[in-house]
Amino acid sequence: MADQEIGRSNDVQSWPQMELPDLSYTDAIQEIHRAIQNDWDATRQSACQTAAGRALWKHAVHDPLAELLAGETSLRTAHEKIKKDRLNNAREVSGVILAVRTLWFDSKIEAALNSFGGGAAQIVLLGAGMDTRAYRLSCLKESSIFEVDFPEVLQTKTTILQAAADSTENQNPLLTAKSLNRVPADISENDWLQKLQKVGFEPRKNTVWVLEGILYYLTHSDAVEVLKIIAENCNLTQTVLLADFMNKQSTTLCGSVFRFYCDWPEQLLPSLGFSDVKLSQIGDPDAHFGLLHDPLNLFNKLRALPRSLQTHPDDGTPCCRLYLVQASGLPNQTIQ
Numbered sequence: 001m002a003d004q005e006i007g008r009s010n011d012v013q014s015w016p017q018m019e020l021p022d023l024s025y026t027d028a029i030q031e032i033h034r035a036i037q038n039d040w041d042a043t044r045q046s047a048c049q050t051a052a053g054r055a056l057w058k059h060a061v062h063d064p065l066a067e068l069l070a071g072e073t074s075l076r077t078a079h080e081k082i083k084k085d086r087l088n089n090a091r092e093v094s095g096v097i098l099a100v101r102t103l104w105f106d107s108k109i110e111a112a113l114n115s116f117g118g119g120a121a122q123i124v125l126l127g128a129g130m131d132t133r134a135y136r137l138s139c140l141k142e143s144s145i146f147e148v149d150f151p152e153v154l155q156t157k158t159t160i161l162q163a164a165a166d167s168t169e170n171q172n173p174l175l176t177a178k179s180l181n182r183v184p185a186d187i188s189e190n191d192w193l194q195k196l197q198k199v200g201f202e203p204r205k206n207t208v209w210v211l212e213g214i215l216y217y218l219t220h221s222d223a224v225e226v227l228k229i230i231a232e233n234c235n236l237t238q239t240v241l242l243a244d245f246m247n248k249q250s251t252t253l254c255g256s257v258f259r260f261y262c263d264w265p266e267q268l269l270p271s272l273g274f275s276d277v278k279l280s281q282i283g284d285p286d287a288h289f290g291l292l293h294d295p296l297n298l299f300n301k302l303r304a305l306p307r308s309l310q311t312h313p314d315d316g317t318p319c320c321r322l323y324l325v326q327a328s329g330l331p332n333q334t335i336q
Contacts, residue, residue, distance in 0.1 A: 018056045018057065018059070018079070018082050018093075018095075020056075020075060020076065020079045021055060021056075021067045021075065023072045023075065025068075025071075025072065026163065026164070026167045028163045028167070029068070029160055029163050029164065029167075030072070032156060032159060032160055032163065033048075033071035033072060033073065035156075036048060036071060036156065037071070037073050040152075042257050043217050043257065044150060044152070044153055045074075046129070046213070046217070047069075047129030047130045047149075047153055047157075048069065048070050048071050048073075048074040048129075048130060049070075049074050049077075049078065050098060050129060050130060050131075050213060051063075051065075051066045051067075051069040051070035051071075051074065051129075051130040052066070052070035052071075052074035052075045052077070052078040053078055053095040053098035053099065054066040054070075054098065054099070054102055055067040055070050055075060056075070056078055056079060056082060056095060057095055057096075057098070057099040060099045060103065060289065060291055061099055061102050061103065062136060063102075063132055063136055064132075064135075064136065064173075065132045065135060065136075065161070065173060066130070066132065068160060068161075068164055069130035069132070069157065069160055069161075070130070078094070078095060081094035081095070082094050082095060091294040091296060091297040091298065092292070092294070092297050092298055092299070096291055096292065097282055097322060099289075099291055100282050100287055100288070100289055100291055100292075101212065101213070101244060101282075101322070101324065102212075103289045103291075104280070104286065104287050104289075104324050105210060105212050105242055105324075106133070106137060107286070108240075108242050108326055109123065109133070109137065109139065109140075109208055109210065109242065110137070110139040112208045112240040112242070112326075113139055113140075113142075113143065113208065115238075115240070116206045116238055118142070119142065119206070120142055120143065120144070120178070120205065120206075121142065121143045121144075121205065121206040121207065121208065122143065122144050122145075122146065122201060122202065122205050122206065122207040122208070123140065123143050123144070123145050123146070123177075123207075123208045123210060124146045124148065124196065124201070124207060124208070124209050124210065125145065125146065125147045125148065125210045125212075126148050126149075126187055126192075126209065126210065126211050126214055126226065127148070127149055127187065127211065127212075127213065127214030127217070128147035128148060128149045128153075128154070128182075129149055129153060129157075129213075130157055131147065131212075132173075133145070133177075134147070134175055134176065134177040134180045135173045135174065135175060135176055135177075136176060137176055137177070138176050140176055140177035140178070141176060141177065141178060142178055143177055143178055144177070144178055144179045144180075144181070144200065145177045145178075145179065145180045145181070146180075146181050146182075146183055146196055146199070146200075146201055147180065147181070147182045147183065148183045148185050148187060148192060148195075148196065149182075149183075149184070149185075150184070150186060151184035151185075154182040154183075154184050155184070157182075158182065161173060181199045181200060181201075183195050183196055183199055187214075187218070187222075187226055188218060188219070188222040190225065190229070193229055193233075203233050203236050203237070204236050204237050205237060206237055206238045206239070207233070207237065207238075207239050207240075208239075208240045208242065209230050209239065209240070209241045209242065209243075210242050210243075211226075211241070211242065211243035211244070212242070212243070212244060213244065215227075215243060215244070215245060215260050216245070216246045216250075216251065216258045216259065216260050216261060217257070217258065217259065217260075218259060218260050219259050219260065220259065220260050222260075223260040224268075224272070227241075227243075227268075227269070227272050227274075228272050228273070231269075231272045231273035231274055231329070232273065233329070234273060234274065234328075234329025235273075235329070237329070238329065239328070239329030240326060240327070240328060240329070241269070241274060241325075241326065241327040241328075241329070242325070242326050243265075243325050243327075244322055244323065244324050244325065245261070245262045245265045245322070245323040245325060246258060246260075246261050246262075246320075246321070246322060246323075247261055247262070247263045247307075247319070247320070247321040247322075247323070248261045248263055248310070249310055249311075249318035249319050249320045249321070250318075250320040250321060250322065252318060252320075253320060262323075263307070263308075264307075265277070265279060265323050265325045266278075266279050266325070269325070269327045274327035274328065274329065275327065275328050275329070276327060276328035277325065277326070277327045277328075278325070278326050278327070279323050279324070279325050280323070280324045280325075281299065281302070281303050281321060281322070281323060281324070282299040282322055282324075283297070283299035283300050283302075283303050284303065287324055302319055302320075302321055305319065307321070
């Protein structure tokens with residue numbers, strides 16, 4: 001949504017400087033990232049782009065491994081967008097959606113674990129990409145983490161982390177989670193749950209399902225099937241679903257890359273078996289985090305409009321919305 005995050009302002013913004021980090025990668029890591037740029041499609045490369053956004057927004061998002069996993073190309077591309085927005089005195093600097101989204105998921109994961117009343121829990125990251133929550137969130141110390149993604153993505157991630165450790169003669173980054181299992185699987189195939197169970201996932205153990213930045217890359221039928229599979233497991237134990245949904249207009253932002261959309265997730269999810277659905281938009285009190293300084297930013301303008309509108313009445317631009325959604329697997333379970 002970077003192109004939609006630009007809005008001019010006459011006021012000086014209080015954005016902190018977001019400098020390009022030191023790009024002193026080893027030869028081995030540079031070679032890995034060159035292969036990523038040459039061989040991966042847009043969906044897989046989005047994993048590195050997400051890491052780049054987190055790295056550049058490090059004043060808000062604590063992710064020490066993000067620079068390493070992003071790679072030079074993704075970092076430079078993201079940094080150029082930020083520079084352009086700052087020069088144009090934009091109301092929303094590129095990447096703010098990603099920063100808010102990351103912080104929202106972080107906070108809701110912790111809230112979900114607290115709602116379970118303590119004890120062991122499972123966190124399943126579908127489309128995990130270059131996510132490093134298993135290394136950086138202290139709230140996961142009693143939780144088992146399962147990262148599910150394409151085999152080549154997870155293998156590359158593991159190789160980068162190992163190459164960095166070898167080059168500095170240090171051990172691999174320390175887990176903050178109790179355990180981490182990487183599960184090579186394509187979630188558009190219906191065997192991914194079985195693969196999860198083979199490495200220790202327990203359907204009857206309290207679980208948080210995290211679908212960050214993944215659903216809209218799927219076809220409509222595949223996305224709905226993934227949600228159905230999760231919903232079927234909600235009947236077995238306390239379960240929390242955390243996911244983000246694009247509306248129809250947002251899928252036009254990157255050509256054919258984005259496919260699945262849902263204008264009304266709070267209606268879709270109950271029809272699939274979820275309950276207690278709560279929906280937020282960027283800029284809402286629980287999806288702000290002090291990062292949206294300008295009161296006239298795009299997100300507040302959209303929040304003030306009926307969600308049924310497809311184009312903005314002032315300028316005719318598409319009303320591109322990102323919905324941050326949490327849902328429960330049990331009727332009486334709530335998250336504050």
